[in-house]
Amino acid sequence: MKKFSILFLALLFGKRMHAQELKTSSINNTPSSKSLFNPENKRNFSRKGDFYFHWGYNNSWYGKSDIRFQGPNYDFTLHDVAAHDRQSKLNWSYLNPSLITVPQYNIRVGYFIKDNYSISVGWDHMKYVMDIPQAVAITGTIGANITPENVSTGAMAGTYNGQTINVKESMLTYEHTDGFNYANVELERYDDIWVAPGGNTSLTLETGIGGGLMVPRTEAHLFGLGRNNHFSISGYGVSAKIGLKFYVWKHVYLQNSTKFGATNLTRVHTTGYDEFDKASQKINYIENLTVIGVQF
Structure with missing residues (x-):
């Protein structure tokens, strides 16, 4: 016993x-959340292994840039050219499925490789429009007849060493409005600033860096010769961003971010004679975007 x-x-x-x-x-x-801010409440789940998708719209601001135009019998550069974006007015095009890509938009898909890190691919559809008319400095040469079409340049023919000229539509129109497209890969980090007691609602700081290809569709007319060109890989870009991500619920969020970018367009289509005529420029920009997304 x-x-x-x-x-x-x-x-x-x-x-x-x-x-x-x-x-x-x-x-x-x-699994638990990770954050530099150490909020009073913490998520009791990890986002590692989750995917996310978001869609939204942007506004952009561009720094002044030099644009170099090259082709048969001409090679000149316009210095400190000013430009602006072309935001669509608030109307039904933002909700109409057939017109949803008309405004300046952003689309992104990402995957959380850790609770507080993700990698993503996205498409930033911005628009760039050169201010016309505007006074700029010019260097280089313009022949009396240029391009394979031997277009007459009239009084603009000559050699320039920094003189100021007034660029009008009769000389040039130049825009990436279909658009100034940035196809990119980004690495993001997340830090919870505030988490609700239930853990599903939170405010998160997002930071990230990225890089990718510039795929503009440029509409350019040089002394009247030009067209709305086809999409083409014209260069590359790098970017950094910071923003706030508000999880309305565990799987639904609203986000506002600001992105700082630098691009180098080495071959931009202009007159339509791609093998002869081209432009090149480096564009720095600030982009602010607001999106709605889901995480799953």
Whole structure:
């Protein structure tokens, strides 16, 4: 009887120890959020392994840039050219599925490789329009007849060494409005600033860096010769961003971010004679975007 009692106590104690170990292991293995801000409440789940998708719209601002035009019998540069974006007015095109890509838009798909890091691919559809008319400095040469079409340049023919000219439509129109497209890959980091007691609603700081290809569709007319060109890989860009991501619920969020970018367009189509005529420029920009997204 004594041996039976000892065996019973040993089994009972062993089960309790095993249950305690399982409970402790479960607690230790519970995924938790990571943040530099150490908010009062923390998420009791990890986002590692989640995907996300978002869509939204942007406004952009461009720094002044030099644009170099090259082709048969001409090679000139316009310096410190000013430009603006072309934001569509708020109308039904933002909701009409057949017109949804008309405004300046952003689309992105990402994957959380860790709770607070993700990698994503996206398309930033911005628009760039050179201010016309405007006074700029010019260097280089313009022949009396240029391009394979031997277009007459009239009084603009000559050699320039920094003189100021007034660029009008009769000389040039130049825009990337279909658009100034940035196809990119980004690495993002997330830090929770505030988390609701339930854990599903939160405010998160997002930072990131990226790089990719510039794929503009440029409409350019040089001394009247030109067209709305086809999409082409014209250069590359790099960017950095910072923004706030508000999780309305665990799987739905609103986000506003500001992106700082630098691009180098080495071959931009102009007159339509792609093998002969081209433009090149470096554009720095600031882009502000607002999106709605889902995480799953």
